[in-house]
Amino acid sequence: MGTGIRRADRIRSHLLDNLTALIEVQGLTKFYGERPAIQDVTFSVPRGQVLGFLGPNGAGKSTTMRILTGFIGATSGSASVGGFDVFRQSLEVRRRVGYLPETTPLYNEMRVDGFLKLMCKLRGVPPSRRRERVGDAIESCGLEERRTEVIGRLSRGLRQRVGLAQAIVHEPDALILDEPTAGLDPGQTRETRDLIKQLGRRHTVILSSHILSEVEATCERVLIINQGRIVADGAPGELAHRLGSGRRHEVELVVRGEAEAVEAAVRGVAGVDEVTVSPDGEGAVRVIVTTSLADLRETLSRAVILAGFGLLEVQERALSLEDVFLQLTAAEGS
Amino acid sequence: MSKAAKRKARARQRTKQTVRAARRPVVPAPVPKKVERRPAVQAEAVAQGPGGADALYSLLSRSGLPRVSAIARRDFTALFVSPVGWVVAGLFVFLVSGFGFIATVLAGQQATMAGVFGVITNFLMVVLIPLLTMRVLAEERAQGTLELLLTSPVRDWELTAGKWVGAFAFYVMLIATTIVYVVILRVYAAGLDLGLIGATYLGLVLVGAAAIAIGVLASSLTRNQIVAFFIAMALLLMIWYAGYVIGFFVAPPANLFFEYIGGWNRFQAFSLGQAALRDIVYFVTLTFGALFLTTRVLASRRWR
Numbered sequence: 001m002g003t004g005i006r007r008a009d010r011i012r013s014h015l016l017d018n019l020t021a022l023i024e025v026q027g028l029t030k031f032y033g034e035r036p037a038i039q040d041v042t043f044s045v046p047r048g049q050v051l052g053f054l055g056p057n058g059a060g061k062s063t064t065m066r067i068l069t070g071f072i073g074a075t076s077g078s079a080s081v082g083g084f085d086v087f088r089q090s091l092e093v094r095r096r097v098g099y100l101p102e103t104t105p106l107y108n109e110m111r112v113d114g115f116l117k118l119m120c121k122l123r124g125v126p127p128s129r130r131r132e133r134v135g136d137a138i139e140s141c142g143l144e145e146r147r148t149e150v151i152g153r154l155s156r157g158l159r160q161r162v163g164l165a166q167a168i169v170h171e172p173d174a175l176i177l178d179e180p181t182a183g184l185d186p187g188q189t190r191e192t193r194d195l196i197k198q199l200g201r202r203h204t205v206i207l208s209s210h211i212l213s214e215v216e217a218t219c220e221r222v223l224i225i226n227q228g229r230i231v232a233d234g235a236p237g238e239l240a241h242r243l244g245s246g247r248r249h250e251v252e253l254v255v256r257g258e259a260e261a262v263e264a265a266v267r268g269v270a271g272v273d274e275v276t277v278s279p280d281g282e283g284a285v286r287v288i289v290t291t292s293l294a295d296l297r298e299t300l301s302r303a304v305i306l307a308g309f310g311l312l313e314v315q316e317r318a319l320s321l322e323d324v325f326l327q328l329t330a331a332e333g334s
Numbered sequence: 335m336s337k338a339a340k341r342k343a344r345a346r347q348r349t350k351q352t353v354r355a356a357r358r359p360v361v362p363a364p365v366p367k368k369v370e371r372r373p374a375v376q377a378e379a380v381a382q383g384p385g386g387a388d389a390l391y392s393l394l395s396r397s398g399l400p401r402v403s404a405i406a407r408r409d410f411t412a413l414f415v416s417p418v419g420w421v422v423a424g425l426f427v428f429l430v431s432g433f434g435f436i437a438t439v440l441a442g443q444q445a446t447m448a449g450v451f452g453v454i455t456n457f458l459m460v461v462l463i464p465l466l467t468m469r470v471l472a473e474e475r476a477q478g479t480l481e482l483l484l485t486s487p488v489r490d491w492e493l494t495a496g497k498w499v500g501a502f503a504f505y506v507m508l509i510a511t512t513i514v515y516v517v518i519l520r521v522y523a524a525g526l527d528l529g530l531i532g533a534t535y536l537g538l539v540l541v542g543a544a545a546i547a548i549g550v551l552a553s554s555l556t557r558n559q560i561v562a563f564f565i566a567m568a569l570l571l572m573i574w575y576a577g578y579v580i581g582f583f584v585a586p587p588a589n590l591f592f593e594y595i596g597g598w599n600r601f602q603a604f605s606l607g608q609a610a611l612r613d614i615v616y617f618v619t620l621t622f623g624a625l626f627l628t629t630r631v632l633a634s635r636r637w638r
Contacts, residue, residue, distance in 0.1 A: 092487075101485075126391050
């Protein structure tokens with residue numbers, strides 16, 4: 001009875017899911033007393049995306065995540081996950097979100113599988129599916145050999161894996177990970193990153209970090225947040241590029257020849273503003289050319305070769321995400 | 335793990351993922367857009383499940399009972415893993431046997447449970463129950479696990495009730511051990527008023543329920559367990575004795591009012607063998623009042 005209608009419903013909701021964003025945040029503002037933690041934060045995350053939340057400590061990353069997971073309220077603005085309002089339909093949202101808080105809180109006296117089973121119960125996984133879900137989460141996070149170990153005796157990296165396992169145990173649509181690699185050693189950091197990348201294939205992920213290389217390595221899209229406001233939004237490469245254009249370009253050449261003669265040849269090219277020459281190995285010089293025009297690599301190399309010098313290297317110096325980040329946060333801060 | 339084994343495990347995972355990826359578009363996870371559509375989706379989930387157990391579960395799940403019992407069970411077992419549970423149980427058994435039984439019954443040569451009950455009401459209520467409840471929410475807050483619980487689909491009252499049930503079960507277990515003495519007295523002494531003893535046990539259970547609720551409330555107010563202990567003890571001392579003490583100093587007829595609202599006086603009726611409705615209502619109200627306040631404290635995180 002009513003299967004036709006139900007199927008139509010299902011198809012429609014499936015279509016809607018693909019069209020609309022999974023997470024929608026609109027003008028979110030939160031004050032702690034007089035101090036604003038975040039101000040007018042607006043963004044949306046489509047299904048399947050891995051989004052990085054980048055900002056210095058205290059920028060408002062954790063606050064935004066805690067609001068999205070229904071842990072705290074907001075002063076104004078709205079947020080929704082999977083079409084459910086974070087404030088009015090909090091339980092529905094919490095069913096669809098897996099959350100790893102910054103400090104990786106776990107029950108230290110419990111065993112890994114017992115803890116995951118408890119989380120299954122709390123998140124409404126039906127009894128018949130619990131064993132499968134716990135097994136799946138344990139396998140996804142590489143905890144097969146630690147299944148019956150007491151959580152309090154695990155290393156920091158393994159605790160982090162248990163934290164990730166509890167976040168995915170109820171098959172949430174969205175994963176929200178607050179500084180998932182904070183406090184790990186380099187080996188554990190790499191492990192955790194790989195794990196997050198793997199989880200990103202199945203889930204929509206928002207992760208926060210104050211480490212640039214991490215976001216650059218794991219995320220398709222970056223939101224840079226500083227002093228409670230979003231200051232940039234885009235793919236890691238694109239962000240660097242966007243900030244690069246409109247400012248000065250730098251081209252770096254390594255040329256075999258005598259310094260002064262090379263400098264004269266380079267200065268002759270139209271559009272060159274500044275030239276710095278430094279010695280680079282035997283008989284070669286490194287020339288850094290600043291220009292206001294878009295891309296002078298071809299013109300420059302032609303000029304160098306026509307002047308009779310040997311061109312060893314030429315490359316455009318792109319701004320790294322680190323440069324972008326520093327520029328943006330410095331501008332905000334001053 | 336050897337390299338070959340690792341490779342194999344990875345391959346297994348890959349096939350798993352592709353299977354899942356292939357399955358996904360065929361059966362799209364029906365994410366309802368409106369709350370009204372929820373019952374239909376749940377009914378569907380039940381139909382897909384392997385029958386009875388899950389159907390029952392989805393019914394129960396709406397009432398919140400599975401989550402209350404999950405939290406209560408975790409807390410109950412945590413008491414056996416942590417030293418606090420053993421300290422409380424050890425002290426209880428020591429005091430009840432030492433002062434309540436050996437001193438009054440064996441040394442004092444009286445066939446009475448008064449000593450046992452006296453120890454429970456004087457010491458257990460105001461010291462051991464705060465010890466038992468101080469960690470329930472304060473520890474979760476300090477360790478951050480509260481964030482884990484409250485970002486799970488658990489309602490505030492389900493968490494509060496779970497915490498209360500866990501500690502209450504431990505308390506009932508402690509009280510139950512004293513039935514041994516009733517049995518001993520019954521065997522060796524003929525004239526034992528079982529009705530009186532029954533009424534007193536009912537009173538103890540009700541008083542304990544209220545005291546634990548107040549302990550849970552105190553624990554919800556802070557992240558420091560020691561502070562939670564003292565808040566609970568202060569509140570319990572006040573509720574338990576203040577009416578009695580104030581009533582003693584205040585001139586009549588005002589003293590009647592203070593004596594009337596004091597917990598100690600309300601418990602007296604039970605120890606005289608009367609299970610009066612007004613006293614039952616008194617302790618039940620205290621219990622629910624404290625638990626309700628706890629849910630409000632938990633909810634305050636949303637507008638603070």
